[in-house]
Amino acid sequence: MDAATLWQRYQDWLYYHEGLEFYVDISRMRFDEAFVEAMKPRFAKAFEDMAALEKGAIANPDEDRMVGHYWLRHSQLAPTAEIQQEIEDTLVQIETFARKIHSGDIHPPDAAKFTDILSIGIGGSALGPQFVAEALAPSSPPMEIHFIDNSDPAGIDAILLQLEDKLASTLVIAISKSGGTPETRNGTIEVQKAFESQSRNFAAHAIAITSKGSKLDQQAKAEGWLTTFPMFDWIGGRTSELSAVGLVDAALQGIDIRAMLAGAKEMDEATRIPDIKTNPAALLALSWYSAGNGKGEKDMVVLPYKDSLLLFSRYLQQLVMESLGKEKDLDGNIVHQGIAVYGNKGSTDQHAYVQQLREGVPNFFATLIEVLEDRQGNSPEIDPGVTSGDYLSGFLQGTRKALYENHRDSITVTIPQVNPRTVGALIALYERAVGLYGFLVNVNAYHQPGVEAGKKAAADILALQNQVMAVLKSQKQASSLVELAAAIGQPQEVEAIYKIIRHLAANHRGIHIEGSLGKPSSLKVALG
Numbered sequence: 001m002d003a004a005t006l007w008q009r010y011q012d013w014l015y016y017h018e019g020l021e022f023y024v025d026i027s028r029m030r031f032d033e034a035f036v037e038a039m040k041p042r043f044a045k046a047f048e049d050m051a052a053l054e055k056g057a058i059a060n061p062d063e064d065r066m067v068g069h070y071w072l073r074h075s076q077l078a079p080t081a082e083i084q085q086e087i088e089d090t091l092v093q094i095e096t097f098a099r100k101i102h103s104g105d106i107h108p109p110d111a112a113k114f115t116d117i118l119s120i121g122i123g124g125s126a127l128g129p130q131f132v133a134e135a136l137a138p139s140s141p142p143m144e145i146h147f148i149d150n151s152d153p154a155g156i157d158a159i160l161l162q163l164e165d166k167l168a169s170t171l172v173i174a175i176s177k178s179g180g181t182p183e184t185r186n187g188t189i190e191v192q193k194a195f196e197s198q199s200r201n202f203a204a205h206a207i208a209i210t211s212k213g214s215k216l217d218q219q220a221k222a223e224g225w226l227t228t229f230p231m232f233d234w235i236g237g238r239t240s241e242l243s244a245v246g247l248v249d250a251a252l253q254g255i256d257i258r259a260m261l262a263g264a265k266e267m268d269e270a271t272r273i274p275d276i277k278t279n280p281a282a283l284l285a286l287s288w289y290s291a292g293n294g295k296g297e298k299d300m301v302v303l304p305y306k307d308s309l310l311l312f313s314r315y316l317q318q319l320v321m322e323s324l325g326k327e328k329d330l331d332g333n334i335v336h337q338g339i340a341v342y343g344n345k346g347s348t349d350q351h352a353y354v355q356q357l358r359e360g361v362p363n364f365f366a367t368l369i370e371v372l373e374d375r376q377g378n379s380p381e382i383d384p385g386v387t388s389g390d391y392l393s394g395f396l397q398g399t400r401k402a403l404y405e406n407h408r409d410s411i412t413v414t415i416p417q418v419n420p421r422t423v424g425a426l427i428a429l430y431e432r433a434v435g436l437y438g439f440l441v442n443v444n445a446y447h448q449p450g451v452e453a454g455k456k457a458a459a460d461i462l463a464l465q466n467q468v469m470a471v472l473k474s475q476k477q478a479s480s481l482v483e484l485a486a487a488i489g490q491p492q493e494v495e496a497i498y499k500i501i502r503h504l505a506a507n508h509r510g511i512h513i514e515g516s517l518g519k520p521s522s523l524k525v526a527l528g
Helices: 003-013 033-054 069-073 081-103 124-136 153-169 182-197 215-223 244-252 257-271 280-292 312-324 354-359 388-405 420-440 449-474 481-487 491-506
Strands: 014-017 022-028 058-060 116-120 144-148 170-175 206-210 227-230 299-304 341-343 364-371 381-383 410-415 511-514 524-527
Touching: 003 014, 003 022, 014 257, 014 280, 022 280, 022 388, 022 420, 033 058, 033 280, 033 420, 069 081, 069 257, 069 420, 081 227, 081 244, 081 257, 116 153, 116 182, 116 244, 124 144, 124 244, 124 312, 124 420, 144 153, 144 182, 153 170, 153 182, 170 182, 170 244, 206 215, 206 244, 215 227, 227 244, 244 257, 257 280, 257 420, 280 364, 280 420, 299 312, 312 341, 312 420, 354 388, 364 388, 381 388, 388 410, 410 420, 449 481, 449 491, 449 524, 481 491, 491 511
Parallel strands: 116 144, 116 170, 170 206, 206 227, 299 341, 299 364, 364 410
Antiparallel strands: 014 022, 022 410, 511 524
């Protein structure tokens, strides 16, 4: 297209939300009017399905659950008065708790105030809070936040080392819907032992965010933790940032959680409009479908041109890939759906993988996140009449142009500044886009059977490890891997047993090995 035609296409497809000062530009996605017309019946059905979801329909049939993250920012939409009251009461509880923590009304036994937060979670219980902390925490927050989001012992040690001299004033937040999530449980136990090593009362430093009646809820109440906050059955981890999961962390850091909710609510209203061209989430879903032929044939590369939005691509990675990456559709057909998401920040990646994006395999479309405000206050000139922010804007526009000229498509989402309201709106925009796209391709966007399968497989390995150790304790002589596998009645698991033995030996767990680890069949294993 020539410049005049592109300019007209830009005007035709530019979405602008006046209240939020929020832009979505899909003009550099190469779909045509015939494609849009063909998609209208699909979208009509998707809009109906989304409206039913918000009214409380069972949108997650596998788990027989409603999906209600939209109610969190507009409780009057909740299908029952009881749910509405729970939402409103929880928000007041969060604000009251944060106020008492900041004032010192609630304080640890050996300090006047809590100074640090240690948030323990995994998946949506970590990615959302981490993204918001990076984006919105003030430069001098009332409390510094730290995260344990893995079962990596060295990673846990690194965080505990940072907090070693501040454990007396650290508030620990354990986040798990079931209370049995291994990574969260492991991190919580390790932190509890760290408190015990300093002869400190862990319960006086701990709160839980979990389902009522869960293992974690029962533990917190039995041990006398400071308080608990509810995780609702109708909220999935990847859509939980605007629930207690994300709002407790945010409120304690001094972030305006009411503004986040207000921004999300305003975006929700905009994305309820049952019209493709005037609904920003529908524009995104349309573009994703066009780029990947409705089958995820192209990846989504997310480039936020703002340091504070660095973690947005990681947040979207879970939201998009866990929601849409499904083997089967709602009718039970094998479809292998999904959209792969990766990214980092601009303009850092002008000097990294933009080279491949421009000239390599054309297996992606880009999403550029633009922030109009460069900084609070005036910027010095780098060159006459030019600031560093001008350069950043130039890099974004230049990348968009260079990609399009070489037949690489892109979407540009523009916000006026990074603040609680715009971050809330970004979260709501992508939650709705994922929901609409899920309905377009007929998959359940609200379950995660692949994740559950991975958890089960991990549990099977740990059970196998226990069996191996039991056999070794009962034997007086060294055994080969094949003999160990036969002894526990699982001859097909020789490879897994080799890896278990190798890991235990590397960590000095009482395993004695004869033979070469590089030649598994030569090994003889015993305790000692």
